[in-house]
Amino acid sequence: MGNGFYHLVAVLMGAAVGLVGSAFHASVEGLSEGWPAYLMHRLGLEGPALYLAGACVGAAMAVGALYLVRRFAPEAAGSGVPEIEGAMEGLRIVRWKRVLPVKFFGGILALSSGMVLGREGPTIHLGASVAKGFSDAMRWDAEDMRGLLAAGGAAGLAAAFNAPLAAILFVIEETRRQFPYSPRTYIAVILASLSSALVTESISGNTPFMFLAVPEMAMTTLPVFIGLGLLLGVVGVGFNRTLIWFLDHVRRLGLASSFYIFPTLVGLVVGVLVFVLPEATRGGELLAVELAKEGRPLGVLAMIVLLRFAMTMASYATGVAGGIFAPILALATTLGLLYGTAIGHLVALPDGTLPALAIAGMGGLFSATIGAPLVGMVLVMELTGAYAILVPVMLTAIFAHMVFLALGGRPIYEVLLERTFALEAASRPAPPGV
Known part of the structure; x- marks a missing residue:
């Protein structure tokens, strides 16, 4: 099989991912806005009755999302990025026929419920699953399949944020240990990302996803950005360790009682918060833009930070399909x-x-959690269009990453994949005589 045919398949696959990703995002946005509007405007609920109904809807959606994952595709839990990295390393199997529907519909329920989860992880997983379907149809060998998996994941990220360059760099930097690098596979990643981005732009437009207009910063302000990077390096290490702590303790709760208790509680809470304090719910992409424009008081910002930190941990620990890019x-x-x-x-x-x-x-917190500073820098530029402050962003990201490494931080997806392997090994029965 020649390179031309391989790259043609990558283009077609990327376009398919763009369509799937766009449908996924449109469904999440429609349901996220639709059910609260239905309760308030169609049913005319308000006050305690509205909060009670919201709690019930949030809990039902959270439980439904977890049921789909646990019943049909356990590997669809969480963001899916560690699963793809494991598959590219030859250690995991992408069962795309069951992952695609579960990640799609389970992700819609989870993200629309109000839980603090991102759409990018599911879209990356969906993209890689589409790629695996194409690869199986072509009956390609392991190396070509792994290269197309990477291209599918990149196409998914390009569809999630309309950020094709960051998607390409994500494969190069984040999956550097697993990606079977060659001109053939590298070009496939680029073509798939571009194809996905073009389809996404044709559907949703080409405006930066989180556009923010900012002026150039004077040289005298650069120490302030360095200071922010130092702070975020510490926060990133704390974020990753807290997330693993939450996952472990919620799992113990599930083993001791039921895996549906914690998601029910989280769903009840977010169902109320959607109406009472929407800043503490959902992925937060639009919230980030609003906050940057509004200039809220110090106390309000501190409260939002604490609430979103806690709700991110709780939401991800439920085990439903959802990412952590956007919450970060x-x-x-x-x-x-x-x-x-x-x-x-x-x-x-x-x-x-x-x-x-x-x-x-x-860029700073992305670098200090995901462990990919270059991706963080470029992703922020593509998301916001704020190219005038590229140098401050670079300083913040690299100093955050330096602190992250100095404190012994490890990329969160790497840690999550190792945790998956450890749990699976612990669940296997011991061989006879041991």
């Missing part, structure tokens, strides 16, 4: 604003510094 970006935006507002009480900051810190915060 929203949390980072709020942290950047909180940091900048606090600094502003001590010294005067130039106009535009607060939204610039919010944007730089995204």
Whole structure:
């Protein structure tokens, strides 16, 4: 099989991922806005009756999302990125026929319920599953299959955020140990990402997903961005370790009682918060843009940071299909604003510094959790269109990553994959005589 045919398949596969990703995102947005509007406007509920109904809907959606995962495709839990990395390493199997429907419909339920989860992880997993379907149809060998898996994952990320360059770099930097690099596979990743992005843009437009207009920053403000990077390096290590702690303790609760108890509780809470405090719910991409423009008080920002941190941990620990990219970006935006507002009480900051810190915060926390600083820098630029502050973003991201490494931090997807292997090994029965 020649390179031309392989690359043609990558283009077609990328276009298919763009369609699937766009349908997934449109469904999430429609249901997320639809059910609260139905309760308020069609049923005319308000006050305690509205909160009770919201709690019931949130719990039902959370439980339904977990049921689909546990009953039909356990590997569809979480973001799916560790599963793809494991498959590219030859250690996991992508059972695409069951993952595709479960990740699609389970992800719609989970993300629409109000839980603090991102759409990018499911879209990456969907993309890789589509790629596996194409590869099986072609009956390709392991190396070509792994290369197409990487291309499918990149196409999924390109569809999630309309960020094809960051998607390509994600494969190069995040999956550097697993990606079977060759000109053939590398070009396939680029073509699939571009094809997916073109389809996505034709459906949703080509405006940056989280567009924020900011001015250039003076050289005198750069120490402020370095300081933010140092802070986010510490936060990133804490974020990753807390997430694993939550996963372990919620699993113990499930083993001791039922795996549906915790998701029910989380669903009840988010179903109320959707109406009472929407800032503490959902992925938070639009929230990040709103907060960067509004300039809320220090206390309010601190409360949002604490709530979103706690709800991210709780939501991901339920075991439903959902990612952590978007929650990390929203949390980072709020942290950047909180940091900048606090600094502003001590010294005067130039106009535009607060939204610039919010944007730089995204790159910083991404670098200190995912462990991919280059992807963080480029992703932030493509998401916001804020190319005027590229240098501050780079400084924030690299200093955050340096602190992350100095404190012994490890990329969260790497840790999650190792945890999956450890749990599976522990669940196997011991051989006779042991």
